Amino acid sequence: MKISRVEISRKQALILGSAALLVLVAVGGALYLVLSGGKELKYKTQAALREALPVTAAAELHQRGVRLTAPLKCADQPGWSKEDIRVSCTGTTSDKKPVKVFGSGEKKTNHAYYTILVDGRPVVQNASCLGADCRSKEANGRG
Numbered sequence: 001m002k003i004s005r006v007e008i009s010r011k012q013a014l015i016l017g018s019a020a021l022l023v024l025v026a027v028g029g030a031l032y033l034v035l036s037g038g039k040e041l042k043y044k045t046q047a048a049l050r051e052a053l054p055v056t057a058a059a060e061l062h063q064r065g066v067r068l069t070a071p072l073k074c075a076d077q078p079g080w081s082k083e084d085i086r087v088s089c090t091g092t093t094s095d096k097k098p099v100k101v102f103g104s105g106e107k108k109t110n111h112a113y114y115t116i117l118v119d120g121r122p123v124v125q126n127a128s129c130l131g132a133d134c135r136s137k138e139a140n141g142r143g
Contacts, residue, residue: 041105041112042133046085049103050074053087057101057116059131064123067094072101083107093118103130 043049054072061068069092077086089101097119105112116124124130 041107041110042129043085043103043105043112044107046076046080046082046087049085049105050076050087053101053103053114053130054089056130056133057089057103057114060114060116060124060134061093061099061118063131066099066118066123068092068099069094069096072099074101077102077104 043052054074057072058068072089072091074087074089077088080086083106085105085107087103089099089103091099091101093099100117102115103112104114112128114124114127114130115122116130127134
């Protein structure tokens with residue numbers, strides 16, 4: 001039995017090495033996206049979250065058949081920072097039940113959390129999105 005010897009030229013070795021490096025970079029990038037979830041905070045600042053939360057929360061409540069007497073009023077929660085944004089909103093349903101909405105975002109993890117309480121009971125609990133923001137994520141395959 002004769003074993004043949006394969007010889008690779010320097011040019012072929014460079015091409016093969018470059019191709020292997022490209023594959024490693026592509027696999028590493030894909031792995032990073034999978035592990036990070038490919039997520040990015042929708043609202044990156046305290047002001048952006050404070051402005052959007054009354055609209056998205058009202059849309060979420062409307063989808064669930066809950067009507068508000070007036071737009072939600074929102075304010076910054078104590079302890080917020082540039083890295084951990086926190087907003088809370090209050091309002092009243094058309095049948096006079098109190099509504100509380102809590103929204104937060106963590107830049108380090110790129111996670112957002114939303115909770116809505118109606119008459120002290122959770123309607124939404126630790127959701128990653130509200131209202132139309134959820135539909136746009138579902139349309140992009142990230143729901």
